[in-house]
Amino acid sequence: MTKKEIISHIAKKSGATKKSVDNVLDAFIELIIQTMKDKSELRIVQLGTFKVAERKARAGVNPRTGAKISIPTTKTPAFRAAKVLKTAAREPKK
16 A cells, blocks of 8 residues: 555545645654654554664675675664554455
8 A cells, every 4th residue: 555545545534635644644654753763662552563673783694705794783663563453464355
């Protein structure tokens, strides 16, 4: 589903204008980005949790040369789905 499709769906369900839904969605995306920058956690009931996860340093191999390399610790965005969302994903398509 694209951003445009999301905006259309929410506007239809809520009776709001597409422009106002677009503004709200943009504000929500900005909030998620700011939360990631602040290294905080954003928890939304029935959706899940957005947070920054840390990947430990590890050894790797350069696929071209076969040389061993050291991969440093990195931070990456992570999303943990809520139980309701996981259950919905497992249900058969109607």
